[in-house]
Amino acid sequence: MNTTANVYASASPASLFNRIIQNHSPIVIVLVALFLAVFLYGMVTAPNFLTLFNLKTIVRDAALVGIMAIGLTFVTLSGNFFLLSMKETAALSIIAFATAMSAGYGFELSFLFTMLIALAAGVLQGALIGLGGNPIVVTLGAAGLFFGVASWWSENLVVSFRRPHGAEWLGSGSLFGLPNITIAFILISITAEIVLRYSTFGRQVYLIGANRAAGKATGHENFSMAIKTCAIASICSAFVAIAFSAQVSSAHVNYFSSEFGSSGDMTILVIATVMVGGNSIMGGFGSTLRSSLGAVFISTVDNMMVLHGFNSGPRVLAVGLMIVFSIIVFALVRRGSRAQE
Amino acid sequence: MINLRRAFGFVAAMCIGLGVVLSGAMAQDKKGSIVSFNGPAGEAYIGRFITGIKETAKLKGYDIKVFENQFNQAEQDQQVQQVLAAGQLPDVFIWWPSDATAGLGSLRALHKTGVPVLKINQLPNEQDKKYIFGYAGPDDRLRARNAGYMMREAAAAKKAAGGDGFNVLVLAYPHSYGGYGLSINAFNEAIAGSDLKVIGDVDEGFGQANGYKGAAKLVAKLKDQGIHFVYGMDDAILTGGIKALEEAGFKMGDDVIAVGTVCNGDKQLIEEGKQFGTTLQSPLHEGQLAIKLVEEYLATGKLQNYINFTPNPAVTKETIATTALRGFDGKLYGIEELCSGAWAN
Numbered sequence: 001m002n003t004t005a006n007v008y009a010s011a012s013p014a015s016l017f018n019r020i021i022q023n024h025s026p027i028v029i030v031l032v033a034l035f036l037a038v039f040l041y042g043m044v045t046a047p048n049f050l051t052l053f054n055l056k057t058i059v060r061d062a063a064l065v066g067i068m069a070i071g072l073t074f075v076t077l078s079g080n081f082f083l084l085s086m087k088e089t090a091a092l093s094i095i096a097f098a099t100a101m102s103a104g105y106g107f108e109l110s111f112l113f114t115m116l117i118a119l120a121a122g123v124l125q126g127a128l129i130g131l132g133g134n135p136i137v138v139t140l141g142a143a144g145l146f147f148g149v150a151s152w153w154s155e156n157l158v159v160s161f162r163r164p165h166g167a168e169w170l171g172s173g174s175l176f177g178l179p180n181i182t183i184a185f186i187l188i189s190i191t192a193e194i195v196l197r198y199s200t201f202g203r204q205v206y207l208i209g210a211n212r213a214a215g216k217a218t219g220h221e222n223f224s225m226a227i228k229t230c231a232i233a234s235i236c237s238a239f240v241a242i243a244f245s246a247q248v249s250s251a252h253v254n255y256f257s258s259e260f261g262s263s264g265d266m267t268i269l270v271i272a273t274v275m276v277g278g279n280s281i282m283g284g285f286g287s288t289l290r291s292s293l294g295a296v297f298i299s300t301v302d303n304m305m306v307l308h309g310f311n312s313g314p315r316v317l318a319v320g321l322m323i324v325f326s327i328i329v330f331a332l333v334r335r336g337s338r339a340q341e
Numbered sequence: 342m343i344n345l346r347r348a349f350g351f352v353a354a355m356c357i358g359l360g361v362v363l364s365g366a367m368a369q370d371k372k373g374s375i376v377s378f379n380g381p382a383g384e385a386y387i388g389r390f391i392t393g394i395k396e397t398a399k400l401k402g403y404d405i406k407v408f409e410n411q412f413n414q415a416e417q418d419q420q421v422q423q424v425l426a427a428g429q430l431p432d433v434f435i436w437w438p439s440d441a442t443a444g445l446g447s448l449r450a451l452h453k454t455g456v457p458v459l460k461i462n463q464l465p466n467e468q469d470k471k472y473i474f475g476y477a478g479p480d481d482r483l484r485a486r487n488a489g490y491m492m493r494e495a496a497a498a499k500k501a502a503g504g505d506g507f508n509v510l511v512l513a514y515p516h517s518y519g520g521y522g523l524s525i526n527a528f529n530e531a532i533a534g535s536d537l538k539v540i541g542d543v544d545e546g547f548g549q550a551n552g553y554k555g556a557a558k559l560v561a562k563l564k565d566q567g568i569h570f571v572y573g574m575d576d577a578i579l580t581g582g583i584k585a586l587e588e589a590g591f592k593m594g595d596d597v598i599a600v601g602t603v604c605n606g607d608k609q610l611i612e613e614g615k616q617f618g619t620t621l622q623s624p625l626h627e628g629q630l631a632i633k634l635v636e637e638y639l640a641t642g643k644l645q646n647y648i649n650f651t652p653n654p655a656v657t658k659e660t661i662a663t664t665a666l667r668g669f670d671g672k673l674y675g676i677e678e679l680c681s682g683a684w685a686n
Contacts, residue, residue: 047562053589054561060588061554147383156388160683162609172584179588247584248549250607250683253383255550306558311516311544 028332035325039301046307054307056178058299063185064240066295068266069273070192071236073291074229076274077196079209079222079283081135083125085143087256087266089234092146093118093241098159098251107166107246114238121146122234123227130223143267150253160250171246181243185292188236192288205229210284272323273298278330285334298322372402373432373639375632376424378417378447379461380439381409385681386605386624387437390461393628394435400670401636406431414440421447430456433635437461441469441519448472459634462627463519465648475644477630477651481523484602484620484653485574489531491618491655492570492600496537499569499598506569507536510559512552512582513544514574524574524602540566545578549606552581560589571599576606576619577682583615604656604680611658618657621664623679627651629669 020029043049068086075083083089096117100110121142128138173180196202208215208225215222245251256266277294279286298319305315377394380387391407398405408424410416417439434451438444441463451458452472460469462478496507509532514521521544529539541563545555552573560568571586573579579601583593591597593615602620610616630651638644656664656676664676677684 048565051561053564057557057561061557064550151383156383156385158385158681158683160607160609163613172587174588244550247553248580248607248683249609252385254385255548257383303558303561306543306545306555307562312546313515313517 025332028329031325031329031332039304042301042304042308046304049304049307054303056182058303059185059296060179060182061303062292062295062299063179063181064244065266065269065273065298066185066292067188067236067240067243068233068270069277069291069295070188070288071233072270072274073192073277073279073286073288074196074205074232075135076279076281077209077283077286078205078225078229079212080129080226080229081281081283082139082271082274083142083230083233084136084139084267085121085125085146086233086237086270088143088146088150089118089121089237090241090244090256090266091253092121092150093238094245094251094255095150095154095159095253097238097242097245098161099153101161101165101167101245102159107170110167111242114242115235118234118238119231122231125234126227126230127223129230130221130226147253154251154253156253158250158252163249165246165249167242167246170243171248181247184239184243188239189288189292193292196288201228206284208283209280269298269319272319275323276326278326280330280334294326371404373635374404375406375433375435375635376431377405377407377435377437377631378420379407379409379435379437381411384412386603389624389681390437390628393625394631395628397629397632397668397670401632403632403635410439412439414438414443417444418447421450425450425454430454432456432639434458435461435631435635436473438463441466445469457638459631459638461631464523474638475634475647475649477634477649478627479603479622480650480653481520482527483650484622485524485527486531487620487653487655488572488600488602488618489528491657492537492572492598493532493535495598495600495617496535496570500536506567507538508540508563508567509537509570509572510556510563510568510582511539511542512556512559512571512573512578513542514578515544515546521574528572537570540568547575548577549581549584552578553585554581556582556585557588560585564589568597571597573599573601573606575603576601576616577603578606579616580606580610580682583610587615602653604676604684605682607682608661608677608680608684611656611661614658618655620653621656621666621676621679622653623651623666623674624681625674625679626666626668633669 048054068090072083072086075081093114097110097114100113101107105113125138125142129135170180175183196205204215204220204225207218208220208222212222244255273294274291275281276298277286277290279290301318301322302315305318375398379391382388382391395405395407408417408420410420434456436448436451436458438448445468448458448469449472457474458472460473460476464478464481465473465476492509511525513525541559543555543559545551556571568586568591571579571582573582579599583599586597587593593599594617599616600618601616603622604619606619611619630649634644634649652666654664661676665673666679667673
């Protein structure tokens with residue numbers, strides 16, 4: 001799996017170039033070169049793009065979607081496709097958190113309460129998927145259930161809590177000039193990657209995702225894996241919901257429906273991030289680091305286009321093109337490496 | 342697959358038909374019946390609108406049935422066809438299209454039945470005005486103009502105090518949205534001739550998260566030029582924008598003066614002085630106005646005014662506690678009840 005990466009890491013620039021030429025088909029090289037040329041041109045010509053302030057803006061912009069994408073990556077890598085209930089889990093979580101905060105329970109208790117709800121939501125979906133339910137159908141149903149409960153609970157109203165409150169440090173605070181949400185994104189990215197690469201659980205994720213039959217034969221059932229990965233994804237959704245609610249001191253069930261970015265729907269954007277990162281939709285190949293970089297990459301392109309004065313239409317188009325481009329390039333790259341094997 | 346879809350459509354039509362027949366039978370002792378086509382109650386503004394029409398209709402003795410769509414004109418078109426297929430027509434249709442241009446066919450179909458149609462929230466255009474008996478809703482231009490006047494007032498006060506710097510950021514609706522053109526033109530007209538100068542405009546999308554994201558990028562682009570004022574086309578977008586400006590180190594109310602509209606953001610920002618002002622736009626009042634117009638039309642066969650706007654007065658820190666509006670149900674409503682967003686504490 002990491003053979004190609006290890007070869008590139010130990011190579012000198014000249015031999016690296018030669019190996020790239022040898023290992024990849026001309027169409028992949030042309031596509032990537034073309035894309036890099038457009039990207040670099042955009043970077044250099046965008047006003048104030050290469051400033052520290054703007055680079056911090058890019059990572060901060062990627063943070064919330066990136067954290068959700070990291071959670072979803074565990075599900076995808078384990079071969080359970082996607083959770084189509086990411087934004088609804090976030091909607092339920094944000095209502096739970098804001099309701100607890102507005103009732104005066106304080107940050108710690110509200111956080112714990114929200115995480116327990118998210119954990120239950122993840123375990124429920126994971127159990128149904130692990131029992132053989134189709135992930136698409138199960139999570140579509142769960143999405144309706146969670147959104148319905150959140151709507152009913154909040155009576156479709158905005159739930160607000162007054163400042164100052166104990167969650168402000170997470171929503172609006174910063175450390176060494178970096179927003180705390182950005183720091184959380186970086187820490188979660190590192191932790192998730194370490195867990196995936198170096199823990200037994202991480203190896204099981206890859207094993208079951210790559211070959212479920214082999215996993216079963218070695219005693220690793222998808223039932224517990226589906227529960228664990230769905231729980232991780234739900235907890236990541238809940239964390240994002242808490243961070244966003246802490247920032248705006250309020251909650252509404254629709255905060256994650258159409259409000260996140262010009263590409264609209266939060267779930268779609270999160271799935272797009274996982275795809276742009278080059279993770280295999282069938283499982284077994286990819287990493288959370290890829291998803292984190294995918295989030296930063298989408299944010300970078302969007303940022304660059306705003307600096308160039310593009311309005312929302314072309315930016316949505318750009319995200320769509322990036323997904324198509326990533327799928328084509330990564331499919332070609334993997335086909336090439338399989339042919340070499 | 343096609344047969345399955347047909348069967349599903351048939352069952353859906355039967356269910357809706359049964360609902361309309363039953364509600365028609367139950368409505369015999371009522372003054373009349375109304376069918377409203379609008380967006381989802383899950384959206385805060387529309388949710389308050391639906392509360393307004395339902396409560397006022399009940400108070401006035403009308404039976405009302407509400408069909409919600411998820412901001413999807415095709416879904417609304419299907420609902421229209423199903424209601425018409427059921428054959429039990431109401432006395433009035435209330436029509437809040439998701440996309441007025443795309444929904445013109447549905448409006449024509451409603452009009453063909455002979456049942457009068459009242460259009461909501463989106464100003465009539467040349468194509469649809471002949472199919473409706475009137476309009477009830479906000480005035481995008483008036484609220485943007487009032488925001489412009491508030492900003493002029495704030496700029497004049499700043500200048501009088503010896504301050505300088507009058508660059509304005511605009512946190513806009515998507516440029517493809519009809520309200521954008523009306524809002525930006527009215528705002529620009531209102532600030533014309535003043536020291537204020539628009540230096541940037543971003544249309545990330547609706548809501549707080551998009552307001553934050555759009556503003557963060559625009560601030561990165563224009564920080565060096567100096568940012569002194571910010572206009573949010575609605576308060577939800579502006580609330581996110583204020584967070585981005587604060588994170589960028591600006592002190593709201595001192596370094597940057599923010600003005601919004603629609604009162605769908607965060608009341609506390611105005612109370613804290615971080616937002617200079619907004620304009621009142623009440624979905625509850627919009628719903629009440631719709632039923633008032635239905636009653637007027639059914640009683641007289643015409644409306645006194647074809648276009649009926651909800652009031653959009655300016656609201657600032659000084660007037661926030663005293664702003665109130667008498668509803669068409671006779672009750673006096675305070676600002677927390679009138680506004681959507683984080684206003685009710």
